[in-house]
Amino acid sequence: MHLLVRDQSGQVHELEAPEGWRVMEVIRDYGLPIKAECGGACACATCHVYVDDAWRDKLVAPSEEEIEMLDGAFEIDERSRLSCQILTREDLDGLLVTLAPGSEPA
Amino acid sequence: MSDHVISTDVIVVGAGPVGLFAVFELGLLDMKCHLVDILDKPGGQCAELYPEKPIYDIPAIPACTGQELTDRLMDQIRPFDPTFHLHQMAEKLENVGSEEAPRWRLTTSTGTVLEAPVLVIAAGGGSFVPKKPPIKDIEPFEGKSVFYAVRRMEDFRRKRILIAGGGDSALDWTINLHPLATSLALVHRRDDFRAAPASVNDMRRLVADGKMDLHIAQIKGLKGHNGNLEAVTLHSKEKGEHDIECDTLLAFYGLTMKLGPVAEFGLNIHENLIPVDTEKFETNQKGIFAIGDINYYPGKLKLILSGFHEGALMAQQAFRYVFPDRKLRFQYTTSSTSLHDKLGVAG
Numbered sequence: 001m002h003l004l005v006r007d008q009s010g011q012v013h014e015l016e017a018p019e020g021w022r023v024m025e026v027i028r029d030y031g032l033p034i035k036a037e038c039g040g041a042c043a044c045a046t047c048h049v050y051v052d053d054a055w056r057d058k059l060v061a062p063s064e065e066e067i068e069m070l071d072g073a074f075e076i077d078e079r080s081r082l083s084c085q086i087l088t089r090e091d092l093d094g095l096l097v098t099l100a101p102g103s104e105p106a
Numbered sequence: 107m108s109d110h111v112i113s114t115d116v117i118v119v120g121a122g123p124v125g126l127f128a129v130f131e132l133g134l135l136d137m138k139c140h141l142v143d144i145l146d147k148p149g150g151q152c153a154e155l156y157p158e159k160p161i162y163d164i165p166a167i168p169a170c171t172g173q174e175l176t177d178r179l180m181d182q183i184r185p186f187d188p189t190f191h192l193h194q195m196a197e198k199l200e201n202v203g204s205e206e207a208p209r210w211r212l213t214t215s216t217g218t219v220l221e222a223p224v225l226v227i228a229a230g231g232g233s234f235v236p237k238k239p240p241i242k243d244i245e246p247f248e249g250k251s252v253f254y255a256v257r258r259m260e261d262f263r264r265k266r267i268l269i270a271g272g273g274d275s276a277l278d279w280t281i282n283l284h285p286l287a288t289s290l291a292l293v294h295r296r297d298d299f300r301a302a303p304a305s306v307n308d309m310r311r312l313v314a315d316g317k318m319d320l321h322i323a324q325i326k327g328l329k330g331h332n333g334n335l336e337a338v339t340l341h342s343k344e345k346g347e348h349d350i351e352c353d354t355l356l357a358f359y360g361l362t363m364k365l366g367p368v369a370e371f372g373l374n375i376h377e378n379l380i381p382v383d384t385e386k387f388e389t390n391q392k393g394i395f396a397i398g399d400i401n402y403y404p405g406k407l408k409l410i411l412s413g414f415h416e417g418a419l420m421a422q423q424a425f426r427y428v429f430p431d432r433k434l435r436f437q438y439t440t441s442s443t444s445l446h447d448k449l450g451v452a453g
Contacts, residue, residue, distance in 0.1 A: 035362070037363055038156065041159055043159065045360070046362060071294070071360075074239055074359070106365070
């Protein structure tokens with residue numbers, strides 16, 4: 001399966017994504033600029049992405065913990081998710097996410 | 107000048123798990139440590155980012171939280187009586203010795219001056235610093251009318267303050283600064299708060315009594331001249347963009363890690379990491395070591411247990427700088443009576 005990731009400059013990258021990985025891990029291993037400083041513990045809000053409207057309802061809804069942690073991110077809207085909390089699965093092939101402001105490495 | 111310099115064997119920058127365990131390994135070899143950390147408590151990421159989260163890959167400890175790991179390490183190093191310089195950033199480094207026999211002088215952001223032949227950088231992802239909102243042209247306002255911390259409450263007397271955030275810092279300062287301020291408002295992206303319920307109740311009472319405003323919105327921009335804030339532009343679903351008049355913005359969005367002044371220490375830096383060798387974990391500068399998440403070498407894994415290993419090997423070489431005339435005797439804690447003495451477990 002593949003993920004589509006729009007980086008901070010607007011360019012879209014097609015990333016091969018092993019099933020069951022965190023979306024953050026796929027983005028990080030591909031070398032796109034994502035801070036993700038807590039490494040996937042839902043503890044830092046530096047892997048904030050916007051999920052494309054067409055895909056939002058297909059994702060598992062965010063946990064209370066993720067919603068709380070999003071308080072530490074910026075420019076939140078209804079598309080906002082922490083990419084460490086989205087697991088890749090077969091039926092998410094083609095999932096499009098956009099890296100949000102504040103998620104770029106220092 | 108030199109009368110306030112603290113002399114020691116080893117300066118450790120970073121009091122996370124790896125810095126703490128380094129104190130143990132150095133202590134077994136008779137080296138005294140002073141630690142510097144920007145946080146106001148030991149534990150680093152374990153204490154700041156995930157104190158309640160379980161860790162499962164510490165050898166022989168099937169599960170413990172970040173805080174438990176910190177507490178256990180603090181217990182383990184107690185016999186070596188390290189000195190902590192907390193809530194300060196390692197800011198300036200100079201070599202006051204020679205290249206062959208270095209003597210590192212480290213000055214912190216609060217003016218502590220430490221000197222030692224060995225400096226160990228165990229700074230993880232760097233210094234924890236406040237997250238800054240990605241607002242265009244915020245820089246001229248910073249330190250003048252936009253702040254990320256409160257140093258002196260008096261500085262905020264008779265100000266028209268807008269506080270941003272939904273955690274304990276935002277709520278605590280809302281309640282504490284409210285009596286001093288000419289006006290105070292809180293802005294948070296949703297009508298739910300992570301902060302302690304008691305503080306949230308206090309804040310809601312102030313709002314209900316008409317003593318402060320609560321805006322459920324996000325910050326879009328700043329208005330003002332020469333760093334003097336006149337209004338903050340908010341955006342909410344209901345109201346769209348609207349301005350809130352104020353002269354002070356306090357933003358509390360949590361902490362993030364930045365390499366900071368370590369980048370100016372004269373060390374090779376590669377993608378925010380410090381390259382080291384894999385036998386001593388020494389940097390390109392003699393007597394300066396880097397262990398834990400902040401170092402890089404082929405095959406590096408950012409694991410706490412790797413940092414522990416790196417600390418043990420680092421201590422062997424540090425000994426040679428601290429005690430150039432002594433022969434290093436390798437001993438096991440299981441059997442060595444002299445190590446038992448040092449650990450205070452002699453029978």
